[in-house]
Amino acid sequence: MHAFTLSELEKYDGKNGRRAYIGYKGRVYDVTDSFLWKNGVHQALHQAGKDLTREIKNAPHGEEFLKKFPIVGYLLDDKH
Amino acid sequence: MAKVAREMVERAGIDVDKLVELLIKNAAAELTTYYYYTILRANLVGLEGETIKEIAEVARIEDRNHFEALVPRIYELGGKLPDDMKEFHDVSACPPAKLPENPDAKSILKVLVEAERCAVRGYTQICNMTAGKDHRTYDLALAILNEEIEHESWFSEFLGEGPSGHFMRRGETSPFVSKFLK
Numbered sequence: 591m592h593a594f595t596l597s598e599l600e601k602y603d604g605k606n607g608r609r610a611y612i613g614y615k616g617r618v619y620d621v622t623d624s625f626l627w628k629n630g631v632h633q634a635l636h637q638a639g640k641d642l643t644r645e646i647k648n649a650p651h652g653e654e655f656l657k658k659f660p661i662v663g664y665l666l667d668d669k670h
Numbered sequence: 671m672a673k674v675a676r677e678m679v680e681r682a683g684i685d686v687d688k689l690v691e692l693l694i695k696n697a698a699a700e701l702t703t704y705y706y707y708t709i710l711r712a713n714l715v716g717l718e719g720e721t722i723k724e725i726a727e728v729a730r731i732e733d734r735n736h737f738e739a740l741v742p743r744i745y746e747l748g749g750k751l752p753d754d755m756k757e758f759h760d761v762s763a764c765p766p767a768k769l770p771e772n773p774d775a776k777s778i779l780k781v782l783v784e785a786e787r788c789a790v791r792g793y794t795q796i797c798n799m800t801a802g803k804d805h806r807t808y809d810l811a812l813a814i815l816n817e818e819i820e821h822e823s824w825f826s827e828f829l830g831e832g833p834s835g836h837f838m839r840r841g842e843t844s845p846f847v848s849k850f851l852k
């Protein structure tokens with residue numbers, strides 16, 4: 591499984607045909623095919639290519655929504 | 671655009687462009703749901719289907735009312751609906767409530783309840799963003815949220831998820847949102 595740095599994750603922003611990946615609790619999920627992540631943006635407030643661990647705490651849903659998306663790697667912390 | 675109305679919201683610390691985008695996405699969800707519910711309603715047939723048809727129809731009409739109620743606020747805040755209906759469909763805050771394959775009453779109910787749950791999440795988000803900051807949008811989102819919660823409850827009960835304490839409408843629609851439609 592691929593290890594992503596935060597700067598590498600930023601490349602998967604869902605724009606211009608690029609894939610949309612998001613980080614959550616050390617895992618990287620592929621949300622490209624989701625109706626709710628078109629162009630790498632979710633509900634006008636959340637952007638793909640980022641670690642969204644903190645943002646999900648304020649979302650009107652829990653982490654159970656991520657279960658349906660494939661995991662494509664894991665996230666290295668900033669010191670790597 | 672209501673210039674000062676927008677300015678007040680901006681000064682309260684809200685990113686108005688993002689809020690408007692969110693309102694447009696939820697307006698799209700309401701209108702597309704109205705469309706898809708028309709198809710779901712038509713397929714609610716037979717002994718079980720006919721039992722649910724009445725509340726599906728009320729939810730359908732109220733979702734259209736929600737669309738109508740959201741539109742003025744979008745324009746007041748300087749936004750506009752997309753010129754292209756297809757684009758509008760695709761920015762919806764909720765996935766299409768499409769008729770399931772081999773539809774029966776239970777599979778249609780699952781589509782209905784998921785659509786309502788998506789709406790409940792969406793308006794909760796808008797209420798959280800606007801509480802104490804944008805009174806008019808908050809009031810509108812809360813009114814819609816009250817109705818969406820009732821819709822969810824109706825369908826949830828039919829799925830056997832337990833009693834909700836809610837009852838069907840008695841000849842009226844949109845008891846919470848109607849004040850925005852006058």
